[in-house]
Amino acid sequence: MRYSKLLTVFLCLILLTMNSTIVASTKEAIIKENNVNLRSGPGITYEKVGQVHKDETYAIRDQADGWVEIQLDRESGWVSSEFVSMEVDNVSAEAGASQSLILTVPIDKTHIRSGPSTENDIIHFASEGDEIQVMDEVDDWYKIKLNDIEGYIYKDLLKEKAKSDTEGLKGKTIVIDPGHGGNDSGAISASDALEKDITYKTAEILAQELTTLGANVILTRDQETFVSLSSRATVSNTMSADAFISLHYNSIPNIPNATGINTYYYHEQYEPLARYIQQEVIKETVDRDRGVGFGDFQVIRQNLMPGVLIELGFISNPEIDQLLATNAYQKKMVSGIVNGIQRYFAQ
């Protein structure tokens, strides 16, 4: 008896919890005009089944082709989405704010993909100011419609980046990716130092400098751990990084006097970040300028945030190898990278 009472209480608790969850996630349609026709299907060719009026609120059952199916007392019907505004899930009820599920694309060349993952193809580039209709949500992605195009956009790409009134790096999230690590040593230098250790050293100095300037810095790995390339990009995506900087060193053991620095971008809109960093690093180090170019590297390809990969010099070159062991030269490279990032944020 006691047992079953407890069970009943327990079940009620579960039901209460379930119920409040459902209420919280219900999307509602608010009718914007008077005498809006209600139809039996999503289109004007469907039979008229009634009318709804300004400021009336209904639960949304479904959406299709620019039409919204709303729940009335007993039956449901379809209204054209231009006559309704929709309450978004995550808008707090206290604020009383209602918001239509039409979002404006904040930056040019925003990727629309065929599915909700970076593994899916880019099917369209949305332009700044494009108005897109959100049809559904799948994890961190919106299923959207833009004119005749249907696809998926990573949610964070639609967040208007707060125009920072603070100067430069304050409050910016920067992900630093020290290339290689763990079992993956990378290249080996003229003096047998490992690329993974030199990239880590540079990353530490860079992290310190950026932190001093007020940035929130995240390293993709610690000194000894192996981290997969895709997890490195994921860190950047999940943190909505303002910049992702992957650090590497080059090596051509057969040509020991090969020298120079180059920077890669993958997504064209982030070319300026690569260009500014390259220019500033060359200014500081006076190493040979090997330029900026497109590079098909996974850490920047799967990165949705502004990402670059820098080859900071040839460790197979004994002279450069020696320089890299000094703090003074490391600090020059780091100053160049910091100045480049600051120029990018200031543009």
Ligand SMILES: [Zn+2]
């Ligand atoms: Zn490397």
